[in-house]
Amino acid sequence: MDRRLDQAQERIERIANAAWQQLAVADDVRRRGLPARIAREVREAAGEVRDLLQSGSWRMPEPELRRRVDHLLANMNLNEFGVDAFGFSPNYVAKVIPVIEAIHRLWFRAEVYDIERVPAFGRCLLIANHSGQLPFDGMVIGSSLLLDRDPPRMVRGMVEKFAISLPVFGTLCMRCGQITGLPDNCRRLLADEEAVMVFPEGAHGIAKPFSQRYKLTRFGHGFMRLALETQTPIVPIAVVGAEEQIINAGNFELLAKLLSTPSIPLPPLALLLGPLAMMPMPVKYRVYYGEPMQFEGDPNDDDAVIARKVGEVRGAIESMVARGLRERRGYFV
Amino acid sequence: MAGRRKRTTVVITGIAGRLGQLLARRLHRQVDTQVIGIDRRAFHRRPKDIEHNRIDLRRKAAEDIFRTHNVDVIFHLGLMHNPRQDQGEHFSWNIIGTQRLLEFAARYQVPKVVLISSGDVYGPQVDNPAFLSEDAPLLAAQRFAAIRDLIAVDMMAQSYFWKMPELETVVLRPAHILGGVRNAMSNYLRMPHPPTLFGYDPLMQVIHEEDVVSAIVAAARPGLRGVFNVVGPSALPLRQLIAAAGKTPLDLPHPIAPMIARRAWTLRLLDIPAAELDWLRFAATLDGSRAREQLGFEAVYSVRDAVAAALRRSVFEGEADFVRLKSNADFAAADVAHRP
Numbered sequence: 226m227d228r229r230l231d232q233a234q235e236r237i238e239r240i241a242n243a244a245w246q247q248l249a250v251a252d253d254v255r256r257r258g259l260p261a262r263i264a265r266e267v268r269e270a271a272g273e274v275r276d277l278l279q280s281g282s283w284r285m286p287e288p289e290l291r292r293r294v295d296h297l298l299a300n301m302n303l304n305e306f307g308v309d310a311f312g313f314s315p316n317y318v319a320k321v322i323p324v325i326e327a328i329h330r331l332w333f334r335a336e337v338y339d340i341e342r343v344p345a346f347g348r349c350l351l352i353a354n355h356s357g358q359l360p361f362d363g364m365v366i367g368s369s370l371l372l373d374r375d376p377p378r379m380v381r382g383m384v385e386k387f388a389i390s391l392p393v394f395g396t397l398c399m400r401c402g403q404i405t406g407l408p409d410n411c412r413r414l415l416a417d418e419e420a421v422m423v424f425p426e427g428a429h430g431i432a433k434p435f436s437q438r439y440k441l442t443r444f445g446h447g448f449m450r451l452a453l454e455t456q457t458p459i460v461p462i463a464v465v466g467a468e469e470q471i472i473n474a475g476n477f478e479l480l481a482k483l484l485s486t487p488s489i490p491l492p493p494l495a496l497l498l499g500p501l502a503m504m505p506m507p508v509k510y511r512v513y514y515g516e517p518m519q520f521e522g523d524p525n526d527d528d529a530v531i532a533r534k535v536g537e538v539r540g541a542i543e544s545m546v547a548r549g550l551r552e553r554r555g556y557f558v
Numbered sequence: 559m560a561g562r563r564k565r566t567t568v569v570i571t572g573i574a575g576r577l578g579q580l581l582a583r584r585l586h587r588q589v590d591t592q593v594i595g596i597d598r599r600a601f602h603r604r605p606k607d608i609e610h611n612r613i614d615l616r617r618k619a620a621e622d623i624f625r626t627h628n629v630d631v632i633f634h635l636g637l638m639h640n641p642r643q644d645q646g647e648h649f650s651w652n653i654i655g656t657q658r659l660l661e662f663a664a665r666y667q668v669p670k671v672v673l674i675s676s677g678d679v680y681g682p683q684v685d686n687p688a689f690l691s692e693d694a695p696l697l698a699a700q701r702f703a704a705i706r707d708l709i710a711v712d713m714m715a716q717s718y719f720w721k722m723p724e725l726e727t728v729v730l731r732p733a734h735i736l737g738g739v740r741n742a743m744s745n746y747l748r749m750p751h752p753p754t755l756f757g758y759d760p761l762m763q764v765i766h767e768e769d770v771v772s773a774i775v776a777a778a779r780p781g782l783r784g785v786f787n788v789v790g791p792s793a794l795p796l797r798q799l800i801a802a803a804g805k806t807p808l809d810l811p812h813p814i815a816p817m818i819a820r821r822a823w824t825l826r827l828l829d830i831p832a833a834e835l836d837w838l839r840f841a842a843t844l845d846g847s848r849a850r851e852q853l854g855f856e857a858v859y860s861v862r863d864a865v866a867a868a869l870r871r872s873v874f875e876g877e878a879d880f881v882r883l884k885s886n887a888d889f890a891a892a893d894v895a896h897r898p
Contacts, residue, residue: 304792305860310843311688312761312795390684390840392757392812400759409687 230323237331238278244271266557270507273558274331283330284323285372293377294319300346301379302417311381311410313402321401322371329368333361333466335510337369342514343460345376348415349517350452350459351422354441354542355430357467357505358490360388362431365510366422366462367401381414382422383407387487408451415455423448425535432488434475438468439546444539446531453534454524461515461541465549469556470505508556513545567592567629568778571615571659572636573608574599576739577674580771581633582608594623597636615655624666631670631778632663637711639676639741641704641831652707653714660718663725670726672777674770675712677733677787678705682760682840689845692731692785702833716785728777730770732788733844736864737767744868745829751808752800753828753838755815759797760841765790766859766867776853789846790857790864796838802865812839 244267277283285293298315308314318325329335343349356362367380382398383406389395404410406423414421424430425444433442452459477489494502518541520534568585572578573595586593586605595601595610604610613619615636623629638651656673663671680690681698696713699706718727734743743764746752765788773788800807810818815835822828849855859867 304794306792306794306798308761308794308798310761310793312793312841314795386685392755394757395684396757396759404688405685407685407687409689413687413689 234278234281238275241271241275241278262555263557266555270334270509270557273334277331277334284326290322293371293375296376297371297379308400309402311402311404311414312399313381314400317400318402325364325368326372328361329365329372332505332507333365333510334507335365335369335373335512337373337512337514339514340369340374340512342516343370343374343378343420344458344517345378346418348418348455348457349420350415350448350457351380351420351462352448352459352538352542353422353424353462353464354546355424355426356433356438356464358431358471358473358492358503359505360384360431361470361505362464362467362510363403363422363424365464365467366512369512370420378420380422381419383411383424385428385487387485408447411451412455415451415457425538428487432473432476432490433468434490435468435472439465439550441539441543441546444535446528446535449520449531449535449538450524453520453522453526458517458519459538460517461538461545463513463515463542463545463549465511465513465546465553466508466556467510469508471503506557509553509558511549511553513549515541515545565590565592566631567594567627568631568633569594569596569623569627569629570633570635571596571655572634573597573610574601575635576737577735577767577770578635580767581635581774584771584775592627594627594629596620596623615658616650620658621662624662624668629666629668631672632659632668633774633778634659634671634673634715637674637708639705639708641834642829645704648704649707652711656711656714660714664718664722668725670728670778670780671715671718672728672730672774673711673715674774675715675729675731676708677731677763677789677842677844679709679712679731680842680844681705682836682842684840686840686842688761688841688843689847690787690842691845692787692848701836702831704831704833719783726780726783728783729785730773730777730788730849731785731844732770732773733763733765733790735767735770736764736868738867738870739767742830742834747800747803747805747865747868750805752803752805753815753819753830754796754800754807754809755812755835755838756809758812758839759795760837760839761793761843762796762799762841763789763793763843764799764861764864765857766864768867769857769859769864772858773849773853773855776855779853782852784848784852786849786853786855787844787846788849788855789844791860793841793843794861799861799865802862803869 302309307316353366363382370378370380379402382403384398384403386405389398389405411421425448426442427445429442472492472494473490474493475491477491481489492502518538568591570578570582570593573582574597582593582595585591586608593608595608596613596615598612598614601610611623638648679696679698680694683697696709699709712729715727715729718725735741736744769790770788797807816832819828819830819832819835823831
């Protein structure tokens with residue numbers, strides 16, 4: 226296992242080196258404008274990946290990983306088959322953690338801010354903006370809380386039922402602790418003092434075309450009613466960078482309806498790359514965690530009252546998104 | 559003897575089936591309990607003090623049992639679930655049979671009826687919550703139409719909560735029962751290569767047959783009424799269950815699996831109707847907390863015990879009978895398979 230990983234690492238290192246040299250040549254040509262800027266960014270990103278690979282710092286040392294896993298296992302209701310009532314299997318997560326680390330540290334080189342604002346114990350709702358056509362933003366939030374927070378926290382994401390119904394992907398989600406997005410499931414996990422992640426924008430948010438990037442769509446109200454009902458603190462989260470991972474010109478809505486899928490994106494790069502256009506580009510992810518917010522009130526209040534509270538959370542996320550856009554130097558760095 | 563307790567008389571329908579036999583044996587060992595069986599099939603190796611009536615509930619003669627005995631509890635196990643059975647007969651047996659039984663209970667003031675429905679009535683759906691409560695909608699028929707009669711029977715028993723409030727009606731919905739029973743799940747695990755769908759691995763709940771019998775006995779306690787999910791100790795992924803049975807699954811790609819299943823069904827290679835393949839995709843895991851709290855029921859057999867019980871070769875006496883009747887083309891008369 227370890228030898229194979231080392232070999233894979235060597236191979237990636239070689240590719241990264243080659244890419245870096247190629248881009249250095251491209252930089253010499255000194256083209257102007259956006260292509261040059263992107264080339265410079267990619268070159269810098271490739272350099273970053275190269276450094277990470279050379280130092281090996283992208284992978285967590287074995288004892289550190291073990292300590293984190295033990296910490297998580299201490300707070301879980303697992304049966305004798307090592308799964309919980311939602312089909313979450315920590316053993317499975319332990320197996321795929323190198324892949325998660327590679328995506329988190331090398332591919333997206335995620336930068337995480339104020340992650341200690343997520344409470345170490347006790348129930349909480351993690352509310353984030355949704356973007357990027359494929360739900361890698363959820364994955365990065367989950368992996369940041371496993372890899373970057375100390376002590377780590379397991380995130381239980383509420384997943385669209387269409388995604389859960391897919392072969393392989395659905396099973397993968399469930400084994401990694403993600404759950405079908407139903408209020409009842411959420412209520413139970415909050416009662417068990419878990420951290421539940423919700424994207425209130427849902428499918429509309431993730432399927433936004435490129436022109437609408439970083440404009441938050443309508444937030445659903447369900448999470449706020451649940452938070453009020455269960456007296457759960459809300460941690461607003463902004464993910465910046467995910468919007469550029471897949472460029473989407475618009476959605477094929479009629480076909481999506483016919484196939485009863487949430488959306489069918491039309492990536493212009495498909496003309497060049499074919500299905501590879503749906504592979505996320507190695508953009509840089511920035512994840513901002515906000516101050517936990519506690520709301521009081523009747524969970525069955527009028528929509529207008531709930532909307533005001535939801536608006537507060539949305540506003541907090543919006544301003545963190547704005548901060549992220551201000552702070553970043555480019556798409557890939 | 560003045561201090562002697564009143565003798566309890568219980569009626570068990572479907573007594574010749576595996577679950578019926580187990581329940582009969584458990585009950586007749588209790589002091590002062592008279593067990594009366596109703597089943598079309600013969601009850602082999604019947605303990606002498608158990609009275610067995612080989613009749614069909616839909617016949618007039620069935621009523622005589624209630625006329626002549628002072629019945630205290632009816633255990634209704636005699637539901638048919640055999641997808642190979644003719645639909646008309648299937649419906650008539652389950653629905654008319656149950657209706658007649660409930661009418662007898664009302665007419666002859668039987669204080670208690672325990673119906674063994676099934677956890678299958680909720681149906682596998684992608685948007686099932688991880689804990690299906692007893693109040694969850696019974697959606698199984700939306701994909702698998704042949705289960706409509708079992709849902710109707712479950713609802714019919716529930717309607718007696720208000721129709722006959724003085725009658726204590728209990729509906730038990732056990733998870734997949736494993737053991738000597740010939741139900742879909744036990745048969746599935748007995749296959750050399752149980753079919754699975756590529757990329758799917760839903761959670762499964764199984765329960766040992768003896769645990770189900772314990773739940774049934776617990777449900778007979780006076781004062782109890784309502785619907786109860788009955789679950790085993792833990793839910794586990796389907797593939798782990800198959801591995802626990804020492805079998806290797808046969809992966810089928812989901813888009814063509816129904817086609818293969820339909821073909822295999824017509825050729826009698828597979829006893830799973832294509833519509834039931836959803837069980838291999840999505841979970842329907844029950845919340846057993848109500849039975850824990852109100853029935854005081856706690857499963858004692860582990861999943862491994864239950865799997866071992868399903869795989870035990872020397873199944874039971876009824877099996878030989880079943881095979882003989884099948885060859886005699888007396889299939890319809892014999893096949894009162896109990897599948898909760």
